[in-house]
Amino acid sequence: METERNSTSETGRAATTVWRRGGGKGYGLNYKPTTGSVADTIRLVPGEYRTRQLGPNGEEDTVTEYFPYRYHYDARHKRFINCSGGLYYKSKTKSEPCHACREFWDGMVPDPENPGRKKVGYINMVEGASAITVVHFGKYHKVPSVKNGKVSYKDDGTPWYEWARCQGKMCRLCNDPQTESKDAQRMYWSYMPSIQALLFDLDREINQFCPGCGGLQTIESLAWVCTACGQVAIDPTTTVLDEATIQQLTEDLFKCPACQQSVLLAEQVKCKDCGTDRRANIFDVNLKIKIVKTKPTDKKGTIRISYDPPAAVPKEFEGLMRPLKLNEILAPTPLEEQAKILQLELEPRPGQSLGQKFPVKERETESYDDTPAE
Ligand SMILES: [Zn+2]
Ligand SMILES: [Zn+2]
Numbered sequence: 001m002e003t004e005r006n007s008t009s010e011t012g013r014a015a016t017t018v019w020r021r022g023g024g025k026g027y028g029l030n031y032k033p034t035t036g037s038v039a040d041t042i043r044l045v046p047g048e049y050r051t052r053q054l055g056p057n058g059e060e061d062t063v064t065e066y067f068p069y070r071y072h073y074d075a076r077h078k079r080f081i082n083c084s085g086g087l088y089y090k091s092k093t094k095s096e097p098c099h100a101c102r103e104f105w106d107g108m109v110p111d112p113e114n115p116g117r118k119k120v121g122y123i124n125m126v127e128g129a130s131a132i133t134v135v136h137f138g139k140y141h142k143v144p145s146v147k148n149g150k151v152s153y154k155d156d157g158t159p160w161y162e163w164a165r166c167q168g169k170m171c172r173l174c175n176d177p178q179t180e181s182k183d184a185q186r187m188y189w190s191y192m193p194s195i196q197a198l199l200f201d202l203d204r205e206i207n208q209f210c211p212g213c214g215g216l217q218t219i220e221s222l223a224w225v226c227t228a229c230g231q232v233a234i235d236p237t238t239t240v241l242d243e244a245t246i247q248q249l250t251e252d253l254f255k256c257p258a259c260q261q262s263v264l265l266a267e268q269v270k271c272k273d274c275g276t277d278r279r280a281n282i283f284d285v286n287l288k289i290k291i292v293k294t295k296p297t298d299k300k301g302t303i304r305i306s307y308d309p310p311a312a313v314p315k316e317f318e319g320l321m322r323p324l325k326l327n328e329i330l331a332p333t334p335l336e337e338q339a340k341i342l343q344l345e346l347e348p349r350p351g352q353s354l355g356q357k358f359p360v361k362e363r364e365t366e367s368y369d370d371t372p373a374e
């Protein structure tokens, strides 16, 4: 199955460039965990993405290492559209214009299995997605960029190039002296909330390591301090609180008895072996990641992630450890482009009676996968 997705090229081309992927050609910038037997080795790279979210207390600005977003998949044209519906995309009156949202709501079709109810039509809405920068330590080859089955050329007549993942044993390019190759590629990985929860869980596990010496449980908690006034709120060496209570107190907002503010507490730590003053986190380790399919008919598969002990990134790859501008790469698709992708002028929506018949495709389950559809 082929897929197109908005992305930039490694050389920093405009964010509206559209890649076409398929037939084992280039992967653009969108990372997909391998379904092969050998797991990928990747490193997550934290960003600092400021986004406006709808929290329990209304609108709030949040800063996250991953980029939260929402997208649509148009199964008719096999294209992705990043939602432009804004914070209130579910509201009929407060949502921002988004052609894909409109097609999503209006394009619902009767569900034969649940009479009287409707199901998603040709376009879906994927909520709660996140994307994060990854560096994949694997072989990539520079190949001409193929769009609609044809090599795409620049104005000067030379082809656009992209980095394609090595196909392994069968790869012809590995021994081709004309082909440029490299051993790591920076991309982004788009995933669903269940995977975010898995990553948070792994992060908590990795917190038990020292990033300096890689020691396990060599980090000692010295104090939990108020982030507003600096007052020690919990002294782990003298406290009578048990670990579970401390965990609860430090995960929620804490009302500081000294300054009366409700804040998150910050932990001060030190490694008893090497003196490092922070805990390791998920960005300090290499992750081993793959999709396991239990049977050939299993389209979705199950993700497996494990990690190596914390270690520094090899010198030669240090330059790759910069976050991508995911807020630009995955920005809402402009309305004119959405109209073009959806071909709103040319094709009636399934179920619409413009005197022209269009085959209504069954919803494709893979477009609901934890990663965007292939
Ligand atoms: Zn939308
Ligand atoms: Zn190769």
Ligand SMILES: [Zn+2]
Residues within 6 Å of the ligand: 210, 211, 212, 213, 214, 215, 218, 271, 272, 273, 274, 275, 276
């Ligand atoms: Zn240490």
Ligand SMILES: [Zn+2]
Residues within 6 Å of the ligand: 226, 227, 228, 229, 230, 231, 256, 257, 258, 259, 260, 261
């Ligand atoms: Zn305080």
